[in-house]
Amino acid sequence: MKSLTKKQSAILKYVLGTLQGEGYSPTYEEIAKNFKLRSKATVAEHLATLEAKGYLKLPGGRGGALQPINAALNISRAVLVPLAGLITAGKPIDTDAAADSNEAIAVPADLVADPANTYVLKVRGQSMVNEGILDGDLVIVQRNPSPKNGDVVVALLDNAYATLKKFYREQNRIRLQPANAAMQPIYAKDPLIQGVVRGIIRKFQTT
Amino acid sequence: MKSLTKKQSAILKYVLGTLQGEGYSPTYEEIAKNFKLRSKATVAEHLATLEAKGYLKLPGGRGGALQPINAALNISRAVLVPLAGLITAGKPIDTDAAADSNEAIAVPADLVADPANTYVLKVRGQSMVNEGILDGDLVIVQRNPSPKNGDVVVALLDNAYATLKKFYREQNRIRLQPANAAMQPIYAKDPLIQGVVRGIIRKFQTT
DNA sequence: AACGATAACCGAACAAAAACCGAACGTCAA
DNA sequence: TTGACGTTCGGTTTTTGTTCGGTTATCGTT
Numbered sequence A, B: 001m002k003s004l005t006k007k008q009s010a011i012l013k014y015v016l017g018t019l020q021g022e023g024y025s026p027t028y029e030e031i032a033k034n035f036k037l038r039s040k041a042t043v044a045e046h047l048a049t050l051e052a053k054g055y056l057k058l059p060g061g062r063g064g065a066l067q068p069i070n071a072a073l074n075i076s077r078a079v080l081v082p083l084a085g086l087i088t089a090g091k092p093i094d095t096d097a098a099a100d101s102n103e104a105i106a107v108p109a110d111l112v113a114d115p116a117n118t119y120v121l122k123v124r125g126q127s128m129v130n131e132g133i134l135d136g137d138l139v140i141v142q143r144n145p146s147p148k149n150g151d152v153v154v155a156l157l158d159n160a161y162a163t164l165k166k167f168y169r170e171q172n173r174i175r176l177q178p179a180n181a182a183m184q185p186i187y188a189k190d191p192l193i194q195g196v197v198r199g200i201i202r203k204f205q206t207t
Numbered sequence C: 001a002a003c004g005a006t007a008a009c010c011g012a013a014c015a016a017a018a019a020c021c022g023a024a025c026g027t028c029a030a
Numbered sequence D: 001t002t003g004a005c006g007t008t009c010g011g012t013t014t015t016t017g018t019t020c021g022g023t024t025a026t027c028g029t030t
Helices: A006-021 A028-034 A040-052 B006-021 B028-034 B040-052
Strands: A078-088 A104-108 A118-124 A138-142 A152-157 A161-169 A174-177 A186-188 A192-203 B078-088 B104-108 B118-124 B138-142 B152-157 B161-169 B174-177 B186-188 B192-203
Touching: A006 A028, A006 A040, A006 B078, A028 A040, A078 A138, A078 A161, A104 A118, A104 A192, A152 A186, A161 A192, B006 B028, B006 B040, B028 B040, B078 B138, B078 B161, B104 B118, B104 B192, B152 B186, B161 B192
Parallel strands: A078 A118, B078 B118
Antiparallel strands: A078 A104, A104 B104, A118 A138, A138 A192, A152 A161, A152 A192, A161 A174, A174 A186, A192 B192, B078 B104, B118 B138, B138 B192, B152 B161, B152 B192, B161 B174, B174 B186
């Protein structure tokens, strides 16, 4: 990634800032005003160099007007994802807990590939510490019928007992491997795969 | 996800707002009135664009009476936080790694109390698995000179060697307790507290 | 100090997208 | 049948990014 000059960096920060904070991309005039420039051409030049260096994606279309700028980096917004329930290893998933208080969690958009099919489970208990998942963690789960090898999945053993494991398809069985390599894997013929884990968020209370 | 123009963003915000506040979706005329538009056609145009960009789901094409608009996605506040460097337990924090590529991470706003004094460190190595922190995790850190007891802090032992531990002030020393209660605490007289950990984000690659 | 290269800047003219309008139309529920 | 509502159609106005031909700073090198 090529390095930027001071001015370029400032403009990039401003663009990404409004894109993120306000929710829309600034117009050239707004940028110009913000930096006390009197010509939009100058702004265009800066943005062109930023694009050339790979920091921004200007809308491809020719000609034009008012075309929102897409950030190249993962600068998209956060998505509100419903909190679907509590997951405790070895127990059924408790969907009732969050049913009434249909809470929604803000999740960075780059953790969410398919917003319509994504939900959040809150982890209860210490039983997954060996997978690096602690009590109170939020796991972002995407409903997905066909996980790839190596994906972390929410699996229901015997159709009820929840567990978070790495998924591997073998000859005629499925291996569920704990993230901690020292632990023994579980083998199952036909576990019910609830979804694929895309990310984890841990919040510490603000004292 | 395509980004929006100023007007589009404003209208989206309004629609989602009344949806959440009032419980039903506003009529086209209400929207028009709110934005001082004299034609419903303009509103229809805007909503069509919003739908095309994937921010709204308009009621199924059939003719029409006032049916609620379903928000497919919600914009919500996330904050752009700079990626300040790499943290490897037992080693100095590597700030150079991210110095030039001033990358920024979208973090849910509720993990960030003070945006100006918050930054992100990327964890390197397996040495903190016992604290439930894996290689590649992102820790959200708030600069804070005075951590409270029980806060997870980024501490620099001997002014250089980084570690993530729970912070407890005792009589005439400071106890740094691993998150895993089974492990032995570290005692130090005057560790340099780099900041307080507010949250952790773990991303799994989308295969 | 002189040179060249690159970054930063300017203003005007232009075309196309975005934003807007009014009126007529169809549909549904009360 | 009567509204209230969303939809469609034809425009017009406004906003905005692009382009072009330049001028000034800035910086490293000779």
